[in-house]
Amino acid sequence: AWSVHENSIAYCLLVFLRPPPGHSFSLELDTTGQLPARHSSIRVELECMCWREQLLGDTLCFLHHPDDKLLRDRSSSLLHTLCTRSYLDVEKIACWVRPLVRSAWLLLPQSHQCQLTVLPSSRSCRFQLTGTSKVNICTEMIFAVQQ
Numbered sequence: 001a002w003s004v005h006e007n008s009i010a011y012c013l014l015v016f017l018r019p020p021p022g023h024s025f026s027l028e029l030d031t032t033g034q035l036p037a038r039h040s041s042i043r044v045e046l047e048c049m050c051w052r053e054q055l056l057g058d059t060l061c062f063l064h065h066p067d068d069k070l071l072r073d074r075s076s077s078l079l080h081t082l083c084t085r086s087y088l089d090v091e092k093i094a095c096w097v098r099p100l101v102r103s104a105w106l107l108l109p110q111s112h113q114c115q116l117t118v119l120p121s122s123r124s125c126r127f128q129l130t131g132t133s134k135v136n137i138c139t140e141m142i143f144a145v146q147q
Contacts, residue, residue, distance in 0.1 A: 007134060007135055007136060008135065008136040008137070008138060009135065009136075009137045009138070010137075010138045010139075010140075011137070011138070011139045011140070012139075012140050012142065013139065013140070013141045013142070014142050014144055015141050015142065015143050015144070016144055016145065016146055017088070017093070017143055017144070017145050019044065019047075020078060021049060021052070021059050022046060022047055022049045022059060022060075022061065023044055023045065023046060023047055023079075024044075024045050024047045025042050025043070025044060025045075025088070025145045026042070026043045026045060027041075027042055027043075027145075028041040028042070028043055028087075041087050042087060042088040042145055043086055043087055044079060044083055044086055044087065044088060045086070048061055048064065049061040050064055081096055082096060088145070090123045090124075090143055091122050091123060093143050094121065094122065094123060094124055094125050094143070097125050097141065097143075098118055098125055101116075101125060101127065101141075102116060102118065113131050113132060114129045114130060114131035114137075115129070115130050115131070116128070116129055117129075117130065119138070121140070123142075124140050124141055124142045124143065125140070125141040126138065126139070126140045126141075127139045127140075
């Protein structure tokens with residue numbers, strides 16, 4: 001979505017997260033067995049990858065190869081970065097994405113003409129671009145998963 005005001009343009013981007021190979025996301029049901037309307041808990045679970053291991057040979061199944069420490073450590077590190085216990089943590093995700101966007105911005109030619117400012121937000125990533133034209137561009141990235 002986007003909107004235009006006098007000297008500003010606002011964009012809202014919905015960013016869908018995908019689980020890394022060997023993992024899956026599942027929405028936790030509420031006490032009545034229904035999907036909650038908002039702010040649901042998204043559990044990250046190990047998934048059997050034996051078929052991919054046998055067919056393509058490009059990954060090991062974390063579920064059935066618990067002794068492969070190197071791959072498990074790499075996976076655990078990412079999960080520790082983005083999760084609290086076994087659940088996605090939107091605040092951790094936002095903290096992880098902010099420096100990635102900042103670093104990517106510096107690689108773009110437009111970074112010499114506009115300044116990127118990170119705006120405070122705990123559950124999303126908000127940025128403001130300010131250039132010589134005095135038009136402010138605000139962008140908010142909201143994270144979601146698809147069922």
